[in-house]
Structure formats: structure tokens, C-alpha cells
Amino acid sequence: MKRKVTLKQIAKELDVSISTVSKSLRNSPEISEDTRQKVQAFAKLYNYRPNNIALSLKNKKTKTIGIIIPEIVHHFFATVISGIEQVANENGYNVIVCLSDESFDKEVINMEMLANGSIDGFIMSLSKETQLKKDFHHIEEVINQGMPVVMFDRVTNEVLCDKVIIDDQLAAYEAVDFFIKNNFKKIGLVTTVDYVSVGKLRTDGYINALKDHDRTADDAMIVKIEDIENCASKIEKLLQEQKPDAIFAVNELFAVTTIKLANKMGLKVPEDLSVIGFTDGIISQFSTPSISTISQNGIKMGGRAAQMLIERLEMEEENELYRTELIETHLVERESTPTL
């Protein structure tokens, strides 16, 4: 076992000072060609690499980004991480990932843990519980300490910081508009409870689309789901009692569940019922029928979030001007909507 070698050890072996070794390795012109070469050769031989932790302490920069997301076993969040990773790596940053499990307390604990010097800035998406409580002290505090935060997807207006989102309302509007333009009469909505920010926005988009076409949104056509585990009965009821000819679902899981339930009831998709989901994930692609959906490019979102954070980290002066970037979406037509 050969432990990692330090400047100190090299200095001792070569009988020079630590400063000399350090400068030699950084190619300082202060040092004579001769010793520089000697030191570099030795360092190479022993495979010297500077200790990241020491550098972090010295520079007061860790070159690592903290990511806090509700869940990782969720295709969308996984793609976002992937996007962040890529841009981070290109810029010499690493990422440290913490999961809140949709819990406010875990979100707080994780943020505090990382905020104590482990990272340079955060990229995060709020947990459901945080959105419900509307308590953002932990985030405000971190920002107040001068640590930049970029929020994505599940964001809040109550915190001033950079954000990257899609236009959830518009995207939902377009999905419903598609149904209306194609002569669907009874358009149902399967959405989340209102405190989930993106769910609420998509619900608003649905309602607005109907309004703009002189239809009123009928509460009976709207199912709001709190807990994915127990969504079946509510959706079934909607299908049975209202007999919609189209359903807009605010995520993949709701969409695929709707299709499965429809199948069980003897309804064919898309012949008897058309379905549009949200988030172009693995389920939409591979289920049968494949599901038409609003694309939500997680890779791009993550990439933009990382760029925004890194820009802010490497900015000369502080800048109180925060941006909110929109990632464009579009409707991906697949088998769950008819080809017209």
C-alpha cells in the first residue's frame, strides 16, 4: 500500500522547502528550471495529486454543487441530474446529491449539512411538504449567507433566486387546446392537489383553455390526486360517471394509470378515449399504447440550472438581479391520441 504523497513528503525527500515544491509544481517562474524539473519528475513518479480538501479550505471554494431533489427514482429528476452532471463536469465541478424524500425536515437537514462549507451552491426542487408548509426559511438563510441557489421545476415566488422552469400553464393549455381543436367534447383532467406548484399551474392551463373556447370547466371532470397509491378509485369514477372522450393527465403515472383503468373497463385507447400525459419519460415511451405527452426536457433543464449556478459562482461582483429561464416544451404525439 502506497499512501497518497503530500507536498511535505516530497519536500523532505528532495530536501527543499514545501514552498519550493508547491511553486515548482505550479510552474512558477520564481523557481529555477533545474529544481522545477527535479520536483516535477519526482511528483510524477509518485503520482502526486493535490488534496482537494486542502485546496477547498484554502480557496474557500469546493468546486462542488449540491443537488436537493424530492426523489431520484423518478425519471424526470434522474434526467435533470444527468443534465447538471454534464455541465458541471465540463466546468470542473462535482455534484453531491441529497434526497428530501418529499419531506420538509429532510430537506432542511440536508441543506444545512451541505451549507456548512461542503458545496459552493445549490440546485434544488422543492419537496411536496415544503410546498404545503410554505416555509422557506432554510433556503432564505442559505441565500443570505451568500450561497447561491437555483431552483427548478417545483419553485416558489416567495424566494428570490435564479430559477429554471417550463411554462406549465401554457404547456397544459396547449394539450387541452389540441383536444378542443380536434373536436373532443368531454375533456377530463387528472391532476395533483393544488399545493403542488406545477400541478396547480397545469390545472390552471386546463381551465383557461376551456374558458378561451367558451366552455366551462366542470368540477366533475376534474380529479385531484393526493396520493398516487390510491388514485385508482377516483379515476375510475371519473371514467364511469362522466364518460370523457379525452383525458389530460399532469404526469406519466396518472396517464398510464388512466389508460390501464380504461382498458380494464373495456375502453380502447385512443379509439374510445384519448390521453395526453406530461413529462416525456420512460413510461410514456414504452407503454402500450405509447402515450402522447408534453415533453419536459430534464437534461436541458438540469444543464441550464448548472450553467446559471456556475455563472453566478464565477461572477466578479454580486448581482441581485435574478433570472427565471423558461425551457420550451411541445406536444409529442404518440399512440394514445388519434392521428387525424
Add this chain to the structure above:
Amino acid sequence: MKRKVTLKQIAKELDVSISTVSKSLRNSPEISEDTRQKVQAFAKLYNYRPNNIALSLKNKKTKTIGIIIPEIVHHFFATVISGIEQVANENGYNVIVCLSDESFDKEVINMEMLANGSIDGFIMSLSKETQLKKDFHHIEEVINQGMPVVMFDRVTNEVLCDKVIIDDQLAAYEAVDFFIKNNFKKIGLVTTVDYVSVGKLRTDGYINALKDHDRTADDAMIVKIEDIENCASKIEKLLQEQKPDAIFAVNELFAVTTIKLANKMGLKVPEDLSVIGFTDGIISQFSTPSISTISQNGIKMGGRAAQMLIERLEMEEENELYRTELIETHLVERESTPTL
């Protein structure tokens, strides 16, 4: 903006030494009740938190685990991370995630980056390219420097370290055995190229199961896929020319693709063709028909890997005795196999 406060600042404010502050906060009995209280009150007021980086440098422990995986946009790996996270957090560790993107070079770079003091140990699964090249120097080196490594899923015998895997061969054997016992005659295999370790083992399991029942594995019944993008034609050919009544696929994607192709050819699953996949992921659960599969509990795998790593990190003396743990698997019967 109130920057994070340090011991030094507290010491100055309170007109005591840094040592006194440090000891007070750690409740050292060396310090008088009086000053201890004073210091603690002040620290609380200013929300003092020790700097992780400074602690890491001092203790030569970062309390963070490095994870290197081929991809994160892959349900199985996401569940493993989730499992690691949980156990890590319970033990006061954070995780830093790097993706190799199936590339040898990225795997090497990421490992070197993290090995320079950023983490205490690795949990990793080999990239395809690494498995193809069979070059494990980067891993050997890290281990030689005294940094423990735990490999999971895609492992190699050529590196001595702790490992956590499933019995891929046995699991595949059981899937094929299920087919044989239920009187399927023409059992096809959709697998990866041989250099992917888990693919090869599953292929072996398939072959052994047939042999043990006095059947010979017919090469024409086996499709080995290099690149998921171009697998369709090969699978189609198998279905058309060999007319199998059952297919064992070594992952979800192969399984769902097989089913979709079969559907396109007018074959019904499970009536005309039974399919068993591998990895109990989101696709198997939500596709129509839902897919029978060998479960592969990623949460548990990740959890065990984290436990093994943490145990080794917190062990008193070095221990050259490495363990390989098996996570049990079982066949999850769903709609893609007939209920008998």
C-alpha cells in the same frame, strides 16, 4: 447578508481564545461552566456551524461516499443510489455521484478526481467500456492507496474488494426453469454481448437450465445485442424465423421491445408468446401487458453496499478479507406469462 461565523470571530467578539471557544462548544470539562454557557449562547445566536471542509482536513475523513455508475437515467441505478443515500444519511455520510456514461475514460477521470481527498470510499458499478477493456488499474490504484471500494452489479473477479451482487446465473436459470416446467418448447433468449458481465452470467444460466433438462441451447434461439438502438431487427428475425413460444430477456428494455415487436407481428402476449424480463423496474410494472420479471432489489443492493463500505471505513484495523454478498432475487409473475 450575514456570512457564516467562524470560531475566530466568536473568539474575538467574546475576547477569549479560539481554543476556548472550540472546547466550550464541544462541552469540554476543561472549561468553566460560566464561559461555556456564554460561548454557547453566543454561538447559538449567530447560528454557528463548524466548517465541514476544515473538519475533513483535520480528521482526514470527509464523511462522504463517492458513487460511480454508468448512467443515472436507468431505473435500476436510480434505486441503488436511493438505497445508498438512505443508509449513508443514517450514518452521517453524504454521497457524491459521478456518471461514467459507459465510458472508460470518464470512469477513470471521475475516480481520480474524487480520490484526491474528496471522499472516504467508493461504491461503483463498472462501465461497459471498462468491462470490455478489462483494464482496472484505476480501481487497483485507489484500493492500493487505502481507499476502500465496494462494487455492485457489474463487478469483476480481477479486483479484490467487497462486492454486492445478485446470483445472475441462478436467477436466469430459474426464469428458464419456469418456462420448461410449464411446458414451453421453444425458449428464446434476448441478451447482451458477452463482455457485459451480468449479461454473460444470465446467458450462462439460460444455457445451463436447458442442459439440465436435456435440451441443448440452439444458437439460433439466442440474440446478443450490442446496442439497444438497433436491436429491433435482430429480435424480429428471431420471432419470425424461430417462432419461439417463450422469451427470456436479460433486461426490461429487451423485454418490452420484444413484446412490442411481437404485437406488431400480430402475436399476443402471453397467449402466443410468454415473456420474462429482468429487473423489476418501472417499465415492467406499467407496460401493457405488465411484464413478469426477475426482481432485482436495487434499494437493498445499494443499502448493503453502503453498509459494507461504512463498516470498512469505521473498522479499527485493516482487514484484507473481502466479502461478496448476494442479494436474493425471485420471479415476479405478471401478465406476460400465463397464469397456470
Add this chain to the structure above:
DNA sequence: CTGAAAGCGCTTACAG
């Protein structure tokens, strides 16, 4: 051209 000193933020053995 080389090296001693100070410092990043902390801990702890030791002196007073």
C-alpha cells in the same frame, strides 16, 4: 532563486 511565515477553519496535547 529559495524558504519562512501566515493563513484557510478547525482540534487537541500541552504549558501555565
Add this chain to the structure above:
DNA sequence: CTGAAAGCGCTTACAG
């Protein structure tokens, strides 16, 4: 009971 010193591994302004 308190504090100065040394040290984790590094960098850099400064002295010689």
C-alpha cells in the same frame, strides 16, 4: 480554567 502552539495540506506575499 485558559491559551499558545502545532498540525491537517495547501498557496502566496514577502524577506533574504
